[in-house]
Amino acid sequence: xxxxxxxxxxxxxxxxxxxxxxxxxxxxxxxxxxxxxxxxxxxxxxxxxxxxxxxxxxxxxxxxxxxxxxxxxxxxxxxxxxxxxxxxxxxxxxxxxxxxxxxxxxxxxxxxxxxxxxxxxxxxxxxxxxxxxxxxxxxxxxxxxxxxxxxxxxxxxxxxxxxxxxxxxxxxxxxxxxxxxxxxxxxxxxxxxxxxxxxxxxxxxxxxxxxxxxxxxxxxxxxxxxxxxxxxxxxxxxxxxxxxxxxxxxxxxxxxxxxxxxxxxxxxxxxxxxxxxxxxxxxxxxxxxxxxxxxxxxxxxxxxxxxxxxxxxxxxxxxxxxxxxxxxxxxxxxxxxxxxxxxxxxxxxxxxxxxxxxxxxxxxxxxxxxxxxxxxxxxxxxxxxxxxxxxxxxxxxxxxxxxxxxxxxxxxxxxxxxxxxxxxxxxxxxxxxxxxxxxxxxxxxxxxxxxxxxxxxxxxx
Numbered sequence: 001x002x003x004x005x006x007x008x009x010x011x012x013x014x015x016x017x018x019x020x021x022x023x024x025x026x027x028x029x030x031x032x033x034x035x036x037x038x039x040x041x042x043x044x045x046x047x048x049x050x051x052x053x054x055x056x057x058x059x060x061x062x063x064x065x066x067x068x069x070x071x072x073x074x075x076x077x078x079x080x081x082x083x084x085x086x087x088x089x090x091x092x093x094x095x096x097x098x099x100x101x102x103x104x105x106x107x108x109x110x111x112x113x114x115x116x117x118x119x120x121x122x123x124x125x126x127x128x129x130x131x132x133x134x135x136x137x138x139x140x141x142x143x144x145x146x147x148x149x150x151x152x153x154x155x156x157x158x159x160x161x162x163x164x165x166x167x168x169x170x171x172x173x174x175x176x177x178x179x180x181x182x183x184x185x186x187x188x189x190x191x192x193x194x195x196x197x198x199x200x201x202x203x204x205x206x207x208x209x210x211x212x213x214x215x216x217x218x219x220x221x222x223x224x225x226x227x228x229x230x231x232x233x234x235x236x237x238x239x240x241x242x243x244x245x246x247x248x249x250x251x252x253x254x255x256x257x258x259x260x261x262x263x264x265x266x267x268x269x270x271x272x273x274x275x276x277x278x279x280x281x282x283x284x285x286x287x288x289x290x291x292x293x294x295x296x297x298x299x300x301x302x303x304x305x306x307x308x309x310x311x312x313x314x315x316x317x318x319x320x321x322x323x324x325x326x327x328x329x330x331x332x333x334x335x336x337x338x339x340x341x342x343x344x345x346x347x348x349x350x351x352x353x354x355x356x357x358x359x360x361x362x363x364x365x366x367x368x369x370x371x372x373x374x375x376x377x378x379x380x381x382x383x384x385x386x387x388x389x390x391x392x393x394x395x396x397x398x399x400x401x402x403x404x405x406x407x408x409x410x411x412x413x414x415x416x417x418x419x420x421x422x423x424x425x426x427x428x429x430x431x432x433x434x435x436x437x438x439x440x441x442x443x444x445x446x447x448x449x450x451x452x453x454x455x456x457x458x459x460x461x
Contacts, residue, residue: 039203043226046196047252050189050229054259060114061185062266065178067111071126071171074104079164080323082137086156089144092384101134122174126167133163186237193230200226225253229260280326281333283352289359292349293428296361300422304367307435308336308374308415310356311443315398315408320385328385328411329356335381336360339370364419368450371415375448378413386410414442417452 081097084090108127112120136159143152225247235243245264247257278285284292296303310332317325336350336358348362348370360367383391390396395407416439418431425431434453442451 036203039200042203043196043200044252046192046199047226047256050192050196051252051256051259054189054256054263060116061178061181063114064111064119065175065182067107068171068175068178071104071107072168072175074100074107075164075167075171078104078133082140082156082160082164084323085137086140086144086149086152094141097137098134101130104130119174119177122170122177126170126174129163129167129170133160133167136160136163186233190230190233190237193226193233197226197230225257229253229256232260232264278352278354281330281352283333283337283350283358285351286353289349289351289353289361290428290432292351292361293431297420297422297425297428297431302364302419302421303361304364304417304419305431305435306360306362306367306371306415306417307353307432307439308332308358308360308371308413309439309443311412311414312408313356313411315396315400316385316411319396319398324385328382331381331385332356332358332413335374335377336370339373343370343373360415364417368417368452371417371450375413375415375450378448379410382411409446412446412448414439414445414448415450416442417450419453 077100078097081093081100085093085097105127108123108130112123115123136155140152140155140160143149143155228245228247232243232245243264245257245260247253277283293305310328313325313328316328333350333352340348340350340360340362344362344366348366349360351359351361353359360370362370386396390410395409397405398408400406416435418425418435418438420431425434438451438453438456441456442449445451
């Protein structure tokens, strides 16, 4: 730039042209134009770097974090299936192990498609450990079939445990790597935003001192969205996912703002799920249930709230163990989700209150159809969780709350349906309380039951 100015001045002297004010202003304007070009170039390059960082954050780092957490869940299922098989020697549990092993392999393959080179080394380690654990489990199955349970147990407590611990450590390392990358990339985005804002404001201020209106336009056009993005980056890094980024443009800044909004929404969804989602079933929890009911009440929609609860579940869990009880809970969640996909629509809702309590929210006719289908298919689906003797007798023997042994029926399901016509219930709490009261009354009935508030009020007043 200085060379060009020097060349221009020499050209003027060589031609013996008089350096007028207009020519001086021309040189000043030329100099300011160069500053403007430099300012714009620097800003665009910075925006490009931030855009790339945001893209990698949204499409690589968070994807890696999500899949690593899924791997942790699969590993828990693998370990649980292995331990259960040694105790129950049930071929169906062996099938669960191999299914979840295939799921783990699929997750590893999926993650390798977008992971960095150092992440791939961690994934290769997990894959190798998974194969070795599968080989150890195959040996355990062989020992069980040879009626050598002690040798199988020793293999499980020794080699299999070490392999599973190493897999868990490797998966946690992968998750920590993803979390560290997220924090580092957020920090880099924040630093890039601050750096870009400072430099752009410096060049703009320098141009403003010369009195050029164009410098003011450039400052307003570039500095304002950069500062806003910088503040948004800092706010999101602190967990303020509702911080507004209302920039609508058709240039690099607009692309960055769009990517930023996408990242913000994904972060918000991920944060909400992590806080409210049931770790056992993956279904939305109490907060999501309350918000869904409250929203429909405020919109005066005609809908039903269905409260599903398992009967005689505690004696089952006492006899078969909490882990097998968890499998029953997951099976019920799967049944509800299947019926929502078959009978329901996109805005129908299935949630997990906790324990053996579930919620269905849908238009009244669809809700009743889903509930009756679940009650109809319940016994065949749950029977597989009992041993043959209990299935044949139709009951189990266990202690009641007073510590006395007695017979308990097999698990059944009770579903209470409470319908709001848009005016009956003022808030979600009242509606949920009425559903809970109806469910407790219905639990006195035998077998699988679907009861509606209107029917109970007609019968009992």
